[in-house]
Amino acid sequence: MSEVTLAEAVNMALHHEMARDDDVVVLGEDVGTNGGVFRTTAGLKERFGFKRVMDTPLAETLIAGTAVGMAVQGLRPVAEFQFMGFIYAGMEQMISHAARMRNRTRGRLTCPIVYRAPFGGGIHAPEHHSESTEALFAHIPGLRVVMPTSPRRAYGLLLAAIRDPDPVVFLEPKRIYRAVTQTVDDDGAALPLDTCFTLREGDDVTLISWGAAITETLQAAARLADQGLSCEVIDVATLSPMDRETLLCSVAKTGRAVIVHEACRHGGLGAEVAASLAEAALLDLQAPVVRVTGYDTIMPYYRNEQAYMPQVADIVEAVEQVVAL
């Protein structure tokens, strides 16, 4: 048992599962000798050899598609996209094949693939390195979309994703890759892929969030607690399929919800959460569901990126607004 970061927990899970299951292979740009640009695959090549830890040519379509070919042969590829901003060339393969192979062949061939990508802003990265486009994947039937927000959840959810018999898009909030450490027991225990995590219990408002924005959401909850407002904080974690049940139960209790995500607002998954709540829990709602999100504009380069991302004060303000109703 050691204190590890989220990035290290990803690495731990990869080590664990590659040791346990020979069918697990890792591929991507710079995942081998270099151990990945965020070091999440460090040590794997040394330990498991270049045949199972494959540095690919620079070709995202290939990365996405070759994983399909490996998977239909019974391997369990964990394919890394270096940044979410470079995942798009892989989308045709993900949408038209990975997500559908089981369905296309009526179960004959399957795609137990994990597509990993670091995502989100806030690390002063160059253009195209700060995307949060999880909604694009969550809208694709046949893909699971999962997002850890702590070292322990990273470890347990990644194990679950690798073991899952179907494709999982596993998005890692890079802003918090090294933000906190936690003791993580390398016991091979997976977490469920269909359950929200309630990070803080409360009665007045439900704060629903995912990804790195969880940090500000928790900070806002703490600040609001000082003001005497009790917030329940839920990390959605599995964006598709989504555990609406937990969300609805919470809102049934609090009667109010604020959704926080970094992605832009229009067509973001916050809309899905809000729509689901409004559809199923309208009578419980004592105030409109409010979304605190990125703007409907392009993520600015880093000098102005903070202005784009939801801040603690924005969340506090939104909560104050919904409790005022």
Added chain:
Amino acid sequence: MSEVTLAEAVNMALHHEMARDDDVVVLGEDVGTNGGVFRTTAGLKERFGFKRVMDTPLAETLIAGTAVGMAVQGLRPVAEFQFMGFIYAGMEQMISHAARMRNRTRGRLTCPIVYRAPFGGGIHAPEHHSESTEALFAHIPGLRVVMPTSPRRAYGLLLAAIRDPDPVVFLEPKRIYRAVTQTVDDDGAALPLDTCFTLREGDDVTLISWGAAITETLQAAARLADQGLSCEVIDVATLSPMDRETLLCSVAKTGRAVIVHEACRHGGLGAEVAASLAEAALLDLQAPVVRVTGYDTIMPYYRNEQAYMPQVADIVEAVEQVVAL
């Protein structure tokens, strides 16, 4: 003035605008001699020559990206993807460049591109030919997403899209390409790109839809009228940016809304509409906003495609449900 189909109206608009503006060029697979697999570009090559009507190699990344290069040089490319199911390889170029070039260069270079694609199910087409993934594009800041549902709107909106100084994803509901004819005046009059169309006025419920599902939505409204229920039917038409104003006004009047789209439900744009209504018009709403959509599963091949798509009876049932509250 002649009676034309939606597909013919697209063709008319292309002819009109290519004649009016030398900078307009058309590119895509089979758009030249063949006139497009749906004949929407028929006659253009004969009239405007192969230099302005370009049959491209079979390469969607290229189609999307070469349009960017043409556009920054001041051309106005209208790029066709043969089916929406084959658009995904073009997404990196659309997201990372077309949508951002103006922003990336602070207005120095711009992308007045129209990306056209036929979309949607219901024509007994093979696998991958029946997609409705408009939500993927509507979530991308910097792209407009537009969808005509009648010959006249196809003509006017396509003219507007071509003239627009920024990239527009123009999605054509192929199920109704030839479903109805309308007289369309070839007068070069464009329609606004930021306004919903109210197709039917009513007081009891607002039906909000887009694409080919408008057909069933209007039929449902007619059937409900027989039952004494007065439905307002709004064709959203411009999915991004979206004219929330019109939607909110209607719901302020009716107090009830049902959203109908063919795309799958989770993360579909119906969520955005519902969330917006619930956020801004909660107090007006007398019932939850209900969505009638495709299922969160993969569009079945054609033997079962009807079971996937929203039917008139589904819409009627949803309306009955919301008025019962």
Added chain:
Amino acid sequence: MKERYEFTVDGHTYLGADGVPVRDLPALADDTERVLAGYRNMVLARTFDAKAIALQRTGQCGTYPSVLGHEAIGSAVGQCMAADDVLVPYYRDHAAQFLRGVTMTEFLLYWGGDERGSNYRDCPEDLPVAVPVSTQCCHAVGVASAFRVRGERRAVLCSVGDGGTSKGDFLESVNVAGAWQLPVVFVVQNNQWAISTPARIQSGSRTLAQKGISGGLPSHRVDGQDYFAVSAVVAEALERARTGKGASVIEAVTYRYGDHTTADDATRYRSADELRRAWEQDGVKRLQTWLYRQGHWDEEREQAWLAKCKQQVDGAVSDYLATEPEPPTAMFDYLFETLPAELIPQYQRLQRKAEGGDR
């Protein structure tokens, strides 16, 4: 820096358009049973093709892509592959797929709008037909990588059309096949047209085989209507692949005699004259002529085989037409291994609707 780097593509023809060998035939030509089996399969594919088009024309099948002109390639490929090799086909590989074990009923189900058509009972590792052009190339190198990871001596054969060679998937796959020395053979079926787009608009390259050079792969060009040429070159490439010598690209030049699919009308973009000249190259006729001349086959056996083909095809059509559609809820059954709890209400709703039969 060398002064000059040289690359070649070798061309291969054995049987002339008139059915007369232009050079000594490869050894496999002596295996009469094999050649006859190859020929018979070509005729079967052609018989099936005519029937499938007729079914589509009469509203009993969906859009269908004709195999006409691709029979020789498919028969040769299907015969060269070992049972435990994997075929990664495109949508004109009927002839190869029949030999692999895909049934005609499965074929019809697929193009008839039924997912079960890709659940190949008798070649469970082969990939289904890829409709998004060229995407299958990436799967092929993935399958080949799996063989490499496991140290298996198996090869992958991947088909793609001339149009498909323009798309990144093919080119990226050719590149990685070279970089990783993968056991994969790409067969480019150059039928001169990609729907209405002729080869000269598709690429400025003299051959399509030379696209293999971009990945450092040995590259060949064969007459795709010459059963012997395709067989000889594909067999050798597969053997190279299986024995760890790496990947190859083979361009097989042929002609698409039919419309692109039943949804197309080729008279819009190509001349009757071109088509007539192309028919002079027909690979089925060519092999038939050779077989007749060799005395391995004759009109009587031809007629008997045609009758048998018709019978087989009719049987498959009956099975196809007798196959009840799946219940609509099947759309949820293969989405994930286990239906997520979250989706059960949708499933139930669909089930209720389907049972209610209310529309």
Added chain:
Amino acid sequence: MKERYEFTVDGHTYLGADGVPVRDLPALADDTERVLAGYRNMVLARTFDAKAIALQRTGQCGTYPSVLGHEAIGSAVGQCMAADDVLVPYYRDHAAQFLRGVTMTEFLLYWGGDERGSNYRDCPEDLPVAVPVSTQCCHAVGVASAFRVRGERRAVLCSVGDGGTSKGDFLESVNVAGAWQLPVVFVVQNNQWAISTPARIQSGSRTLAQKGISGGLPSHRVDGQDYFAVSAVVAEALERARTGKGASVIEAVTYRYGDHTTADDATRYRSADELRRAWEQDGVKRLQTWLYRQGHWDEEREQAWLAKCKQQVDGAVSDYLATEPEPPTAMFDYLFETLPAELIPQYQRLQRKAEGGDR
């Protein structure tokens, strides 16, 4: 079907690693002013590079990609291009971009996280740096197509790294450039590494130039640290392009002396020995040696020029550091030509927050 199709890639070197010509130099070597200008620009780029890295190390600039090893290619390219040609750069084209008119201040702004850095005042038609690898190749053929549509005699020069040649965008663009005979020159800057991925993992091909063969393009391989070789071959290719003779691919072989970017640590994956040997090829030193021997340049002028470079760079750095960030609302100002009504409330909200300065 021919028996054999042959393809070649020509290799070009003029100036040996020791600065001594290995063959007669091209005519342009007699243009002393040009060569000196090229050399001075190489030194300027190198001076700028060291400063930019220092700025990043001290928290005054973001992640930055070093130009070290690419100066000769960039200088040659920048000089060969006509003012009305269009450069479609990648992110190691500093030397070319400086000659095109991109200011060092613009450069720093871009890598310093400010969009205005791509609003090139003095070369308004050049494309901005493309971060998504290889995507720029499609833009290049689009720009070239625009020239073709308008019948303009202009050329496009597109840069891409060795890694970039593996991605579909490059290969699809090479293909269409051949099919449409476009006025575009692709310069592959093969610096042997794509972050940690060495060329041998990137591709199985012997050269990267041969990827041009896949599109039927004339393909060349030049020593990318040889200013004369790059200049001669690029000049000719651009002239071909401008005169309607079509596209070319030029692989310029060099070495990335620095880390991939300031976020990388190259010692993790490559040896000090390899790096030391690569430095023996240095193109700046090479040209300097030649210039000294010719008597065109000497230590005194070198020192004077270095001082001048330092001064210019310092000036640019001051301007950069003195540039106030844009107001946050700028994120809406260039989203569309006109801000849609729908987005005005968001804009106003951001404006209020920015003015409130409440965090």
